[in-house]
Amino acid sequence: MSGVEVRRKDLQEVTVIYLKGYLDAHTAPEFEKALQELVDQNRVNIVVNLAELNYISSAGLGVFMGFIEDIRKKGGDIKIAEMADKVFRVFDLLGFPVLYEIFKDESEAIGQYR
Amino acid sequence: MSNPMMKKASRWFLILLALLLAARILFGVFSRFLKPMPYSQTIQEGLLFLGILIVLAVLYTRPWVKNWEIQRMVQFAAGLVPAWWIAFWIFNSSRNLLPFPSQFFALQGVFQLCVMLAVLFSAVWLLAVLKELIFIQRGKFTSGCFLLLLTGLCVLILYEWIWGQKNIWQEGGWTYTYGMSFGRNAFFTLFVAVSICNGFRNKWIHYLRKRQKWEILFMTFASGVATFPLIERLPGEMRPLSVTVSVFVYGLLVFWMIYTAAAFLTVLLHLPTAGLMDRRMREMSSLQELSTAIGSVFDVRDLIRKTVGLALQVVDADFSWIELRKGPGFELGGSEGALLEDIRAIPEQAVVRLRDLALRSDSSVLIPHVSRDRETAVFRKWSRKAGALLAARLQYKNKNLGILYAASEKPFGFMDDHRGIFRAFANQAAMALENASLVEASLEKERYREELRLAHEAQMRLLPRSLPLVPGLQLQGLCLTANDIGGDFYDLIVPDQDRIDMVIGDVSGKGASAAFNMAELKGVIQGLARHFKEPRDIVLEINRFIRSQFEPDEFVTMIYATYHPSTRQMRFVRAGHTPVAWIRKDDLVWLESAGLGLGLAENEVVEKQLENQVCRLSPGDTLVFFTDGLIEARNRADEEFGEERLTELLNRNRGLGAADCLSRIEEEVAAFTQGTPRHDDITLVVLTLDENRSKEKAS
Numbered sequence: 129m130s131g132v133e134v135r136r137k138d139l140q141e142v143t144v145i146y147l148k149g150y151l152d153a154h155t156a157p158e159f160e161k162a163l164q165e166l167v168d169q170n171r172v173n174i175v176v177n178l179a180e181l182n183y184i185s186s187a188g189l190g191v192f193m194g195f196i197e198d199i200r201k202k203g204g205d206i207k208i209a210e211m212a213d214k215v216f217r218v219f220d221l222l223g224f225p226v227l228y229e230i231f232k233d234e235s236e237a238i239g240q241y242r
Numbered sequence: 243m244s245n246p247m248m249k250k251a252s253r254w255f256l257i258l259l260a261l262l263l264a265a266r267i268l269f270g271v272f273s274r275f276l277k278p279m280p281y282s283q284t285i286q287e288g289l290l291f292l293g294i295l296i297v298l299a300v301l302y303t304r305p306w307v308k309n310w311e312i313q314r315m316v317q318f319a320a321g322l323v324p325a326w327w328i329a330f331w332i333f334n335s336s337r338n339l340l341p342f343p344s345q346f347f348a349l350q351g352v353f354q355l356c357v358m359l360a361v362l363f364s365a366v367w368l369l370a371v372l373k374e375l376i377f378i379q380r381g382k383f384t385s386g387c388f389l390l391l392l393t394g395l396c397v398l399i400l401y402e403w404i405w406g407q408k409n410i411w412q413e414g415g416w417t418y419t420y421g422m423s424f425g426r427n428a429f430f431t432l433f434v435a436v437s438i439c440n441g442f443r444n445k446w447i448h449y450l451r452k453r454q455k456w457e458i459l460f461m462t463f464a465s466g467v468a469t470f471p472l473i474e475r476l477p478g479e480m481r482p483l484s485v486t487v488s489v490f491v492y493g494l495l496v497f498w499m500i501y502t503a504a505a506f507l508t509v510l511l512h513l514p515t516a517g518l519m520d521r522r523m524r525e526m527s528s529l530q531e532l533s534t535a536i537g538s539v540f541d542v543r544d545l546i547r548k549t550v551g552l553a554l555q556v557v558d559a560d561f562s563w564i565e566l567r568k569g570p571g572f573e574l575g576g577s578e579g580a581l582l583e584d585i586r587a588i589p590e591q592a593v594v595r596l597r598d599l600a601l602r603s604d605s606s607v608l609i610p611h612v613s614r615d616r617e618t619a620v621f622r623k624w625s626r627k628a629g630a631l632l633a634a635r636l637q638y639k640n641k642n643l644g645i646l647y648a649a650s651e652k653p654f655g656f657m658d659d660h661r662g663i664f665r666a667f668a669n670q671a672a673m674a675l676e677n678a679s680l681v682e683a684s685l686e687k688e689r690y691r692e693e694l695r696l697a698h699e700a701q702m703r704l705l706p707r708s709l710p711l712v713p714g715l716q717l718q719g720l721c722l723t724a725n726d727i728g729g730d731f732y733d734l735i736v737p738d739q740d741r742i743d744m745v746i747g748d749v750s751g752k753g754a755s756a757a758f759n760m761a762e763l764k765g766v767i768q769g770l771a772r773h774f775k776e777p778r779d780i781v782l783e784i785n786r787f788i789r790s791q792f793e794p795d796e797f798v799t800m801i802y803a804t805y806h807p808s809t810r811q812m813r814f815v816r817a818g819h820t821p822v823a824w825i826r827k828d829d830l831v832w833l834e835s836a837g838l839g840l841g842l843a844e845n846e847v848v849e850k851q852l853e854n855q856v857c858r859l860s861p862g863d864t865l866v867f868f869t870d871g872l873i874e875a876r877n878r879a880d881e882e883f884g885e886e887r888l889t890e891l892l893n894r895n896r897g898l899g900a901a902d903c904l905s906r907i908e909e910e911v912a913a914f915t916q917g918t919p920r921h922d923d924i925t926l927v928v929l930t931l932d933e934n935r936s937k938e939k940a941s
Contacts, residue, residue, distance in 0.1 A: 186748060227842055
């Protein structure tokens, strides 16, 4: 299984993180690192674009949970955009749509912060 | 003397000596009464010569002195000289050290013979030791030259024997006269020449330490001075006893004198460079020690300590320190000869300058005189005196690991030739450091693997060992663990006679922490099952527990089901878990009620999400509970097993019992994955309602 690629795009208020590949227990630390960096820099308006994510394991989902409280306390949020159906199925089974706002479109998600 | 040949030879030698001694005693005792026997002396000499010849042959062909240190060999040889002086005084006719009373005069002869044999024996040992010294780092002609020396000794004896002496019988005994002759001088001159040839074969001197050289100088001088007066005297005094031994000892003393003189001269010539030689030796041994450390020291801290310590020796520095690369900058790794605080006090400007030079240089950087160097003159501001500086980068392939520094308090404490060795040393150190950090990383991995193994073991132990027997109900469970990470569990609890609880879940997290969480959960669930009736209540309690005990990024997905055999009613909640397949006579229903993973939110949120699902089972119905590992199982083409394949599989295999159903799923998944390593646990629990029992009931 291959790893995950984490890219980051800084807009004015919002930061978009692009995840590509497989997010599992092995690769979760990379995503964790990226989120930690954002929290440290106080850039807490985050959109995670999962358009190119093939797979997410429970450890990968755990990363969202690990940061959301902190980020929301700071007045920010994590919004999730452009999930593939297969990945959405995992989110959905777990009940994530209750906890996170999920959007079809990245720009729509970004728009939520304005 | 482990050599069997040697043993044989020495045994023969001893026998020979014993025979000689016996002959001599007889001769001595009876000489008063017997007529002079002119040939008895000749026989004795002949035997002695034969003995010496055998010993020399053995000496030449076999190693005699083994594993002696050079120093010890020289000490032994020099120590023989005083012993010979004692022998001389014993033989000395005018001032006898041990005068025998006249009535035991005959015994004195025997005693002197013994002493003579001891001198002969020691002389042979001296020769053996000298041979060892000569043969150290032998050249092409060493062996031949030494053979020539031995031959020369024999020739001297033979010449003396045949032509050199005139035996004159005077009243009471034999007297000998010997005078100078051309032949004698010629042979002697040749012998001296051969001795000189052998005398300068003293390569061992090169490898001595400076202090040892001084010792050798003193020893050779003293023993030379002591030997010189002995050369003529000892053999002269022994001559009446045996010409053979006398000449042998004479020749050997001459050679010893020459060898000593040559050694003295050589040491004298080597003394000025002795310090340099010592330094080279230290460099070599430090380098060697470091390469040994590469193979044995895998702790990075230890290795740094060792490196800075050896760096001191290698270039004879007063203090040394090491900087390790950390991210874009450098971090002080360790120091020797100076405190870390001292090193930290170096003006930043100076360090940066030196670091720059070192990083850019392929070799090492030498600043012979800090004060005269414009770039590093700042070092003068530093509290520690640094006269000369050396710096080399620690480079392994294209990776820079840090920089090694050495400083001498004396200006010009380092010369240009220190640069090469410092570079070589830094290269070795870099390799060692890289090695150690790799080993450390792999140890870390090993520890992680071990932790995982323990976690698996714990996980397996947490699974129910045997499934409860419930009349009319077939139950089968299976958990296939992944090689790597998994947190699957299932449990079956029978809280009362008309109720069986089934729980299947997946704990997020890795290795040991997942196993711990699972163990905790199992206990909690076992307790809750006995206190609450509704799955929903139980799950909410579990959520409360997880929220308070687990880390924020840890959560659990779970299905909690209670089945009442009397009513065939199954009540369950799905807390974010994969749905349940309900296989009925004619169709397959996926039970996927609304729900939320446990630990993701507070109870108020979870409460709103959890949907209670109730279904009434019919005889022959099968329920399949599983974890996401089943539908996410991958084949070599990286395709997932998926829900569709599972649905199709279950449809195809309806009507099997729980055990068959479970093994059919296991087989088909195995056929699909074709041995691709599992990346997640696969857990399956199959529950089938007996058809027979209901029929019995009906009839």
